[in-house]
Amino acid sequence: MSSVDIPMKQRLWSPLVRDLVPYVPGEQPKINNLIKLNTNESPFPPSPKVREAVISALGLDGDVLRLYPDPDASSLKQVIATYHGLATNQVFLGNGSDEVLAHIYTAFFKQSLPILSPDISYSFYPVYSQLYAVETVQIPLDADFRIDVNDYKVPNGGVILANPNAPTGVLLSLDQIRQLLSNNPESVVVIDEAYIDFGGQSAIALINEFDNLVVCHTVSKSRALAGLRIGMVFGQAHLIEALERVKNSFNSYPLDRLAIAGGVASYEDDAYFQSTCQALIDLREDLVSKLQGLGFDVLPSHANFIFARHPQHEAVTLAKGLRESGIIVRHFAKPRIDQFLRITIGTAEQNQALVSRLQEIL
Amino acid sequence: MSSVDIPMKQRLWSPLVRDLVPYVPGEQPKINNLIKLNTNESPFPPSPKVREAVISALGLDGDVLRLYPDPDASSLKQVIATYHGLATNQVFLGNGSDEVLAHIYTAFFKQSLPILSPDISYSFYPVYSQLYAVETVQIPLDADFRIDVNDYKVPNGGVILANPNAPTGVLLSLDQIRQLLSNNPESVVVIDEAYIDFGGQSAIALINEFDNLVVCHTVSKSRALAGLRIGMVFGQAHLIEALERVKNSFNSYPLDRLAIAGGVASYEDDAYFQSTCQALIDLREDLVSKLQGLGFDVLPSHANFIFARHPQHEAVTLAKGLRESGIIVRHFAKPRIDQFLRITIGTAEQNQALVSRLQEIL
Structure with a gap:
């Protein structure tokens, strides 16, 4: 880029910064009572x-x-x-x-x-x-x-x-x-x-x-x-x-x-750590089977989230429908994975709310 | 440097890291009862x-x-x-x-x-x-x-x-x-x-x-x-x-x-902030005049530290003498400033301990 093409506001920037496309973290909305299943946080408090x-x-x-x-x-x-x-x-x-x-x-x-x-x-x-x-x-x-x-x-x-x-x-x-x-x-x-x-x-x-x-x-x-x-x-x-x-x-x-x-x-506090990890795994396995019951393809997960797609429903539409009920999941508008939702494992109640809402949408 | 000259342990490093000379912060000793006048911390607690x-x-x-x-x-x-x-x-x-x-x-x-x-x-x-x-x-x-x-x-x-x-x-x-x-x-x-x-x-x-x-x-x-x-x-x-x-x-x-x-x-809590800033300035002016009374040249300071040298005493010797009494100040072994000590303003008691100890050393 020649110097005349540089937007005025970028004139004093290091050239490399003009082309940087920063990371976009999952949103941290300041709204109460959301079911926040978008940033892979733990559903349990810390020790x-x-x-x-x-x-x-x-x-x-x-x-x-x-x-x-x-x-x-x-x-x-x-x-x-x-x-x-x-x-x-x-x-x-x-x-x-x-x-x-x-x-x-x-x-x-x-x-x-x-x-x-x-x-x-x-x-x-x-x-x-x-x-x-x-x-x-x-x-x-x-x-x-x-x-x-x-x-x-x-x-x-x-x-x-x-x-x-x-x-x-x-x-x-x-x-x-x-x-x-x-x-x-x-x-x-x-x-x-x-x-x-x-x-x-x-x-x-x-x-x-x-x-x-x-x-x-x-x-x-x-x-x-x-x-x-x-x-x-x-x-x-x-x-x-x-x-x-x-x-x-x-x-x-x-x-x-x-x-x-x-x-x-x-x-x-290792006892607390071990018990919450196991509880999370149990919640995940339960959620996976419920989502499979709703017809979702769920990739085999060893994380505190699952990556799932529904053969008959657009991921964007599902995410939007969940959001209308105050449930936030993450969607990546990227090639190969734009039909998936990444869903953080929540508490038993949050996971049930997700499943119930998906039942309504599907 | 040709690759054969690279020490084995640096073999997998990015080349730029081999030449990095990191910053050395003032020491944070884990010894109690030190009078720590080396890293420009506040002598007052926060609000x-x-x-x-x-x-x-x-x-x-x-x-x-x-x-x-x-x-x-x-x-x-x-x-x-x-x-x-x-x-x-x-x-x-x-x-x-x-x-x-x-x-x-x-x-x-x-x-x-x-x-x-x-x-x-x-x-x-x-x-x-x-x-x-x-x-x-x-x-x-x-x-x-x-x-x-x-x-x-x-x-x-x-x-x-x-x-x-x-x-x-x-x-x-x-x-x-x-x-x-x-x-x-x-x-x-x-x-x-x-x-x-x-x-x-x-x-x-x-x-x-x-x-x-x-x-x-x-x-x-x-x-x-x-x-x-x-x-x-x-x-x-x-x-x-x-x-x-x-x-x-x-x-x-x-x-x-x-x-x-x-x-x-x-x-x-601006009232607290303003009062502690003013108290620090007062302590500084008091310490400056006492050190000048001991024969120190003190650069005019607007900080929470002073930079001082004594015409008849090596800075390294003074720092060592202070340290023997549990008082830590900072010395920079660098051209032009190696005869100076950087002394953080402490509490009234700490500053007095510093002055008393310097009186003994000089």
Whole structure:
């Protein structure tokens, strides 16, 4: 673009920003009594110990807030490392998994070869590729919306995928992940496990075996702490060191004191965590069978959401009909998946309201 | 560097990360009873309304934490905009001023011309320049450690400086800022006002006059909320839009629910804010005169710290002597300023302990 073509208001922008198409998160409407099944939040509250820990961290007068947090959030790093049987230098923390994913692009993916990612996956990945000018080759899912790891055997500067994949919910086995890692010894392979706690097997088990593996987790889904903003990366120490360098060149203190305290409490209450994950899985299986009973095709989900289409009804029409009753689900106006709805698993009551409303619409 | 020279552990890193030299924040020691005058935190607690607001935001069971925060943090944006007499689209929020400064580099400074910055200023600026590969020309402060805005009249892709400057504490007047802006109509000029509330006049007053002005604030100093991580940018809407694009291509939710609630409460309690700012200024003037009485040269400070040297004593020796008594100040081993100590203004008792200990050492 020649300079005369630049809109006046963009005159002082960095040229790259003129072409950026930002990520659009699921809406967070400020309306009460909505049944919000659009952003994969937990239907359960977090462990009650989280609230107690935050209040305790505040002290009697909030005085501690005048001090910077520990830039390494060591207390949280220690608890999480112990939880997963890792060393603390195999754990990286950031402000939600979106921030840690961004740092992953800077730390590993600015290479001469393009990175590989599924054509249908977390829609933030192509946004990072834009922001960091990382060339990306999208590998199509197969006809059943599955990732075939043997499609990722071409030369590349890195691989990133979600497992279970989003928005499909479809899971790769640990053996398939192992195959993917073996196929790509000279690239960092990022497995984004935001939804792994709902029935998948984490690739954390492979970290000491593969020096090219990076695994991302978040407290936003299975730990019901989307409101606190904590994301984690696991990998061998040499990979974590690259992330620490990037983080410490960007923002020394991404986790505030209250988030650190709340995060520690969540990891310390494992009984609550395990019981809510199992309850979610039970709710999902119940909802899947009810939707199948209504004629929906539902992809096999190992996440806290399902991806479903109805052979006789337009997804847009269904989403609109649900919305009229105050039920919000997510629809992606994208090739191949525009006939699907991504529906977060809600409480038993919310799921029943969804099913009842769909019965009326169909 | 040829690939054979790359250390094995850096083999999978992005090449740019191999050369990154991260920012080193002032230490946050985990030792009790230290007199911590090294990171410019407030000696006063935040407004008591902050603690109340955080507890209120948690609700009775912390259930709200399962939901993502408002990605725009609109409630906080509104309160801050009103406070400064701006429109909400003239306010950008992020996870501390370090994060918003990083986004400023991406949004405005990736240009064909180098940016300009003082040779002595916030030591994170050159780190951002590295991270984002932004060529930077450092303009020397004058012999009295002042910024001369007429030195910034060379062609450039942007200007960034702190006012009051760090670690000197020296202030530019609003007229000097106006001159700087007038000299650079085709560049974004960033005034980082982390310390403006301790006696300076904010350039926010110039925002509607200059379409190239960007002003940064933080709650970490004058609002005693370093532990919450909130930074702000003010500017005309077309500049804020560029920052929103970058932020929404990086992390949709940089502010968690508790930080948003606490930030709102801080801005709503202006009486407390004004009284603590004035108390800090009084403490500073008292400490300056005591240190001058001990023979220190103290640069004229409009910040919550002072930058001081003693003609007969090595700064490193003084810092070491203070540390032996549990008093931590900051020393920068850098050309021109290695004989200075940067001393955060503490409580009256802390400042007296500092003065007494220096009397012993000198």
